[in-house]
Amino acid sequence: MIRFEPRASTPLVLLVIVPVLSALAALGSALLILALSGAPTARAAGLLVQGAAGSVFAITETLTRATPLILTGLAAAVAFRAKLWNIGAEGQLYAGALAATAVGTGIITLPPLLMIPLICIAGAAAGALALLGPVLLKAKLSVDEVVTTLLLNFIILLFVQMMLEGPMKDPMGMGWPQTSPIIDEGVLPRLVAQMRLHAGIVIALAASLFVHVLMTRTVAGYEMRAVGGNASAARFAGIPVSATLVKTALLSGALAGLAGVSEVAGLKGYLTSDLSPGFGYSGIVVAMLAALNPLAVVPAAIFVAGVFVGADTMSRTLGISNYFADLVVALALLCVLIGSLFTRYRLRLVRAA
Amino acid sequence: MMDAFDILLQANFWAAAIRIATPFIFGVLGALICERAGVLNLGIEGIFVAGALSGWLAVYLGAGLWTGIGVAALVGACLGLLHGCFTVILGLSQHVTGIGITLFATSASYFGYRVAFPTVTSPPRIEAFKPLNLDILSVIPVIGPALAQQTALTWVAFVCVALTGLVLYRTPLGLAIRAVGDNPASVDAQGLSVAGLRMGALAVGSALMAVGGAFLTMSAFNAFFFGMINGRGWVCIALTVFASWRPGKALLGALLFGAFDAYQVRLQTLAGGVVPSQIFLMMPFILSIIALILVARKADYPRALMRPFIKGER
Numbered sequence: 144m145i146r147f148e149p150r151a152s153t154p155l156v157l158l159v160i161v162p163v164l165s166a167l168a169a170l171g172s173a174l175l176i177l178a179l180s181g182a183p184t185a186r187a188a189g190l191l192v193q194g195a196a197g198s199v200f201a202i203t204e205t206l207t208r209a210t211p212l213i214l215t216g217l218a219a220a221v222a223f224r225a226k227l228w229n230i231g232a233e234g235q236l237y238a239g240a241l242a243a244t245a246v247g248t249g250i251i252t253l254p255p256l257l258m259i260p261l262i263c264i265a266g267a268a269a270g271a272l273a274l275l276g277p278v279l280l281k282a283k284l285s286v287d288e289v290v291t292t293l294l295l296n297f298i299i300l301l302f303v304q305m306m307l308e309g310p311m312k313d314p315m316g317m318g319w320p321q322t323s324p325i326i327d328e329g330v331l332p333r334l335v336a337q338m339r340l341h342a343g344i345v346i347a348l349a350a351s352l353f354v355h356v357l358m359t360r361t362v363a364g365y366e367m368r369a370v371g372g373n374a375s376a377a378r379f380a381g382i383p384v385s386a387t388l389v390k391t392a393l394l395s396g397a398l399a400g401l402a403g404v405s406e407v408a409g410l411k412g413y414l415t416s417d418l419s420p421g422f423g424y425s426g427i428v429v430a431m432l433a434a435l436n437p438l439a440v441v442p443a444a445i446f447v448a449g450v451f452v453g454a455d456t457m458s459r460t461l462g463i464s465n466y467f468a469d470l471v472v473a474l475a476l477l478c479v480l481i482g483s484l485f486t487r488y489r490l491r492l493v494r495a496a
Numbered sequence: 497m498m499d500a501f502d503i504l505l506q507a508n509f510w511a512a513a514i515r516i517a518t519p520f521i522f523g524v525l526g527a528l529i530c531e532r533a534g535v536l537n538l539g540i541e542g543i544f545v546a547g548a549l550s551g552w553l554a555v556y557l558g559a560g561l562w563t564g565i566g567v568a569a570l571v572g573a574c575l576g577l578l579h580g581c582f583t584v585i586l587g588l589s590q591h592v593t594g595i596g597i598t599l600f601a602t603s604a605s606y607f608g609y610r611v612a613f614p615t616v617t618s619p620p621r622i623e624a625f626k627p628l629n630l631d632i633l634s635v636i637p638v639i640g641p642a643l644a645q646q647t648a649l650t651w652v653a654f655v656c657v658a659l660t661g662l663v664l665y666r667t668p669l670g671l672a673i674r675a676v677g678d679n680p681a682s683v684d685a686q687g688l689s690v691a692g693l694r695m696g697a698l699a700v701g702s703a704l705m706a707v708g709g710a711f712l713t714m715s716a717f718n719a720f721f722f723g724m725i726n727g728r729g730w731v732c733i734a735l736t737v738f739a740s741w742r743p744g745k746a747l748l749g750a751l752l753f754g755a756f757d758a759y760q761v762r763l764q765t766l767a768g769g770v771v772p773s774q775i776f777l778m779m780p781f782i783l784s785i786i787a788l789i790l791v792a793r794k795a796d797y798p799r800a801l802m803r804p805f806i807k808g809e810r
Contacts, residue, residue, distance in 0.1 A: 176604075176607075180611045223592075228591050230591075230595065280788075280789065280792070284789060284792040284793065285792060285795075286788050286789060286792045287737070287788070289538065289591060289733075290730060290733050290734045290737075290784070290785075290788060291785055291788065293727075293730040293733075294727070294730055294731070294734065294781045294784055294785055295781075295785075296727075297726075297727045297730075297778075297781045298778050298781045298782060301774040301777050301778045301781075302774065302778070304774050305772045305774035305775070308772065308774075309772060424595070424599060427592070427595055428599070431592060462614060464606070464607055464610030464611070464614075466603055466606040466607040466610055467607055469599070469602070469603035469606070469607070470600070470603040470604055470607050472599065472603070473596060473599035473600035473602075473603045473604075474600060476592070476595070476596040476599060476600075477582070477593075477596045477597075477600060480582060480588050480589070480592060480593060480596060481582075481586070481588075483588070484586060484588070
């Protein structure tokens with residue numbers, strides 16, 4: 144019989160190996176499914192790797208795709224650390240993108256050094272605001288935040304569509320439901336000539352560092368972790384649990400909002416209702432792959448981004464649906480959940496007496 | 497011109513309300529059974545998708561309609577058991593597992609659809625369930641003709657409500673299921689298997705969810721579309737709280753929800769394009785949040801909901 148024994152501390156090697164093996168296991172099982180569906184698997188796997196990392200273009204594309212995933216991954220990691228189940232990063236991302244376009248399409252014109260921070264602040268504030276309602280309902284009325292944040296995703300996306308067909312519709316847009324472009328002063332600069340990689344990645348990396356320092360070196364971060372560890376113990380120790388939850392929510396929502404800013408001001412240039420192909424949900428997978436560690440979110444996001452970018456190449460060449468990427472990402476979440484057992488517990492074979 | 501109040505007296509309106517409510521009846525019953533046993537099943541959204549695809553695909557490939565429903569139920573049960581392996585056997589987070597099951601079931605369904613139909617642009621169709629046209633019922637005013645127009649699956653949903661109520665409140669099995677969601681240690685002390693009961697509840701509950709999905713592709717429509725579930729599963733989770741985990745109230749909640757949804761579609765035509773259509777599309781989600789807030793103060797969650805039970809640990 145196998146017995147689980149809780150570990151007092153986890154060796155660093157395991158902390159690195161387990162997520163890597165989980166990711167590989169997910170890729171492997173997805174390729175197995177691909178083989179069963181009759182596709183040339185070896186060629187598909189080759190194209191996947193080549194498309195994700197085979198050239199300078201591929202690498203910059205992967206990093207571009209990783210940018211919003213780092214931010215939504217951080218949003219999930221921060222919230223889940225405090226056991227605040229924010230499943231609404233998708234909606235908060237759109238709220239951030241909407242605020243960024245509202246401010247950034249010509250109402251105000253400032254030099255880039257002021258304009259870009261202004262757009263970022265607007266987007267982060269909108270994202271934070273989008274999560275404020277659910278967290279207040281949780282703190283005051285104990286309404287489950289999982290359901291409210293999930294439902295808000297749909298409400299916010301519909302609201303964005305309404306704005307795109309109504310007051311914020313681009314008069315020069317040939318009738319397409321899209322906003323006017325972000326003014327030049329507000330566009331995030333490109334980092335590599337001829338490539339789409341933009342300064343959003345710098346914002347994302349800085350955010351990862353900021354969250355890491357906040358969580359490990361400040362009182363606020365300690366309180367967030369304490370509330371997530373054991374809320375009643377935290378309350379007994381004099382930590383204001385509700386206030387901490389609200390603070391966590393504001394940070395988490397702001398990070399997801401920034402993901403929207405980065406996509407709209409760095410990549411697309413204007414807002415459409417298909418800005419995000421599920422970055423909010425993939426962010427949860429990123430956070431779990433990173434074991435909720437803000438620094439580990441970066442490599443986890445790059446892996447997930449690589450799968451998406453690589454699958455695009457694979458899908459174009461072999462005609463395999465790029466829902467394959469979603470399948471890999473979903474399997475990665477399930478695999479890393481099982482993997483988490485090995486970091487938290489020691490497995491021991493016990494002989495039946 | 498049609499008046500906003502007159503709508504309520506039309507049989508067609510109530511027929512639509514019941515049709516809209518049917519997948520929610522299945523979904524809320526499924527969620528309720530899982531949660532009564534102490535497991536929050538956030539896989540519901542994906543299980544709806546998987547049920548919608550698998551049932552429909554079985555019929556498309558030549559199976560009978562009821563075989564298709566059986567296939568959907570089986571796929572749902574398997575996903576429920578997968579959820580259980582993570583949450584019941586291994587005691588992992590129910591939130592994250594549920595999201596994982598939803599992502600997996602959705603992406604696997606979409607991928608599977610594309611493997612089966614690589615290039616089609618207009619979705620292939622099947623011969624769906626037909627209205628039963630029970631003319632005897634038409635003697636009852638308004639509601640009678642509305643019920644007469646429903647397909648057999650809606651009646652299956654009604655029967656499931658009665659059965660769930662009967663089993664939960666009138667049988668030893670039901671007592672054990674309710675107890676395992678409130679106080680698993682006491683069930684364990686009785687010599688019953690906590691894991692067995694929870695796995696069983698997950699299998700049956702998830703099968704019902706999948707049938708709810710299959711209703712959409714096999715009765716409400718006759719084809720499978722990407723994104724057709726569109727949050728229905730999440731609404732079910734909210735309605736379950738609103739129904740305070742009771743089958744009778746679940747039926748009532750789903751019907752009320754269906755009526756609101758059917759009503760707003762008719763108001764939309766009445767409003768004649770003055771109000772943006774998105775406002776109306778938002779209504780189901782806003783209503784669900786309002787329903788949650790209304791019952792928040794007195795919501796009586798199963799006490800062991802989301803608590804894994806590991807024998808010998810407290």
